[in-house]
Amino acid sequence: MTDDSAALGNDPALSEPTPADPTRFDPIPPPDREARDAARERGRRLVKPAGSLGRLELLGEWIAGCQGACPPRAFERARVVVFAGDHGIARAGVSAYPSEVTAQMVATLTSGVGAVNALARVADASVRVVDMAVDADTDPSVSEHKVRRGSGSIDREDALTHDETLAALAAGRAIADAEIDAGADLLVAGDMGIGDTTPATVLVATLTDTEPVAAVGRGTGIDDNAWMRKTSAIRDAMRRTRPVVRDAVALLRTGGGADLAAMTGFLAQAAQRRTPVVLDGLVSTAAALVAEELAYGARAWWVAGHRSTEPSHTIALARLGLEPLLELDMRLGEGTGAVAAIPLLRGAVATLSEVATFEEAGVSTRTGED
Ligand SMILES: O=C(O)c1ccc[n+]([C@@H]2O[C@H](COP(=O)([O-])O)[C@@H](O)[C@H]2O)c1
Numbered sequence: 479m480t481d482d483s484a485a486l487g488n489d490p491a492l493s494e495p496t497p498a499d500p501t502r503f504d505p506i507p508p509p510d511r512e513a514r515d516a517a518r519e520r521g522r523r524l525v526k527p528a529g530s531l532g533r534l535e536l537l538g539e540w541i542a543g544c545q546g547a548c549p550p551r552a553f554e555r556a557r558v559v560v561f562a563g564d565h566g567i568a569r570a571g572v573s574a575y576p577s578e579v580t581a582q583m584v585a586t587l588t589s590g591v592g593a594v595n596a597l598a599r600v601a602d603a604s605v606r607v608v609d610m611a612v613d614a615d616t617d618p619s620v621s622e623h624k625v626r627r628g629s630g631s632i633d634r635e636d637a638l639t640h641d642e643t644l645a646a647l648a649a650g651r652a653i654a655d656a657e658i659d660a661g662a663d664l665l666v667a668g669d670m671g672i673g674d675t676t677p678a679t680v681l682v683a684t685l686t687d688t689e690p691v692a693a694v695g696r697g698t699g700i701d702d703n704a705w706m707r708k709t710s711a712i713r714d715a716m717r718r719t720r721p722v723v724r725d726a727v728a729l730l731r732t733g734g735g736a737d738l739a740a741m742t743g744f745l746a747q748a749a750q751r752r753t754p755v756v757l758d759g760l761v762s763t764a765a766a767l768v769a770e771e772l773a774y775g776a777r778a779w780w781v782a783g784h785r786s787t788e789p790s791h792t793i794a795l796a797r798l799g800l801e802p803l804l805e806l807d808m809r810l811g812e813g814t815g816a817v818a819a820i821p822l823l824r825g826a827v828a829t830l831s832e833v834a835t836f837e838e839a840g841v842s843t844r845t846g847e848d
C-alpha cells in the first residue's frame with residue numbers, strides 16, 4: 479500500500495494472462511482512485527471520531543481501490559503459495575540448519591502441520607506449496623513447475639541459466655494466473671528454502687547499493703562464525719551481481735534462484751491482474767523489489783504484512799515505500815508474517831462495510847458540524 483496512485487486508465491484489457499515472453503508486462507494499472515476516495519469519504523461518515531481507526535482506515539481505502547468497490551467485499555479466497563527451493567550457497571555454512579530441512583518442510587507444509595498452515599486456518603486462508611528447486615524428489619503434486627535441483631552457489635557461479643530464469647519467472651506468473659482464475663482475491667507469496675536469506679540479501683543489497691555488513695542478518699539463527707561466512711558469501715556474490723544491477727533477469731540468474739525468480743513473476747503478475755498481495759518477510763520482499771524493476775508500479779498492489787528481524791527486509795521495505803502492518807520480531811518465512819496480518823485486512827473491510835454512519839445510528843456529529 480503506497481501513497482502515490484497516479485491515475486492511469488482502468489482498462490480491463492490490461493488484465494491479460496501471461497504473454498509468451500515472461501519478462502514483458504503491460505503497464506501496471508494503479509488501484510481504482512474513485513473507489514479509494516469513496517472509501518475515504520465513507521470512513522468520515524462512520525460512527526467514530528474522524529481518523530480514529532488509524533492505519534486500519536488507510537488499509538480499507540487501499541482494499542477498496544484494489545477491488546474497485548466501496549464498501550469493499552469480504553475476501554472470499556485468500557491464498558498462500560509457498561515457493562520452495564534449495565540454494566548451493568547453503569553448503570558454505572551460511573545457515574543454522576542443513577539443506578535436507580527444505581524437502582522435509584515441503585512435506586510438513588503439504589500435510590498442513592507447519593506454522594503457516596496453523597496461522598492460515600485462523601486467517602481463513604488456504605496454502606499451496608510449489609517446489610521450484612528443492613534438492614530432492616518431492617511429491618508430483620508440488621513439483622509440476624520444478625526447474626532444477628538446487629540453485630547454483632552464488633558466491634562463485636550463477637544461480638540459474640538464462641533459460642531456467644525465464645522458466646521460473648513464467649512459472650510464477652502462470653501460478654498467479656491459475657490462482658486468480660480459480661477465484662483467489664488475496665494472495666501471499668511465502669518461501670521455504672534453507673540458505674535463502676543469503677540470495678535474498680544479495681538481491682536487496684545490490685538493488686539498494688548497500689554494503690554486505692549493513693544488510694546481512696541472522697537468518698534461521700546463525701552464530702558469529704556463520705555470520706562471518708555469510709557476510710563473505712554476500713560480498714563475493716555481489717561482485718557478480720553488481721555489474722548486472724540494471725537487468726532484473728540477469729540479477730535473478732546470477733544472485734537469485736528458481737524460487738526467488740518464481741516469486742518475482744508471481745508478485746508482478748498479481749499486480750498485472752489487479753489482485754492485492756500481502757508481502758511476508760525478507761525473501762518475498764526481495765522478490766518484490768525485483769518485480770517492481772520488471773513491472774514498474776506493481777508495488778501499489780502490495781501491502782507489507784510485517785517487519786522481519788532481517789536488516790535487509792527493512793531496507794527493502796523502505797525502498798518500496800511500504801510500512802509494515804505488524805512488528806512481532808518474526809523471522810520464519812513460509813508466508814507466516816503476511817498471514818498473521820490477514821485478519822487486519824478482514825477487519826478493515828468489516829469496519830467499512832458493517833459500521834453504521836452517524837446518521838443511521840442517530841449519533842450526534844462533531845461539535846460545530848452540521
Ligand atoms: O522471511 C524472513 O524474513 C526470514 C528470516 C529468516 C529466516 N527465514 C526462513 O528461514 C530459511 C532461511 O534462513 P537461512 O538462515 O537458512 O538463510 C528459509 O526457509 C526462510 O523461509 C525467513
Ligand SMILES: Cc1cc2nc[nH]c2cc1C
Nearest residue numbers: 575579583670810811812
Ligand atoms: C524447521 C524450519 C522451518 C522453516 N520454515 C521456514 N524456514 C524454516 C527453517 C527451518 C529450520
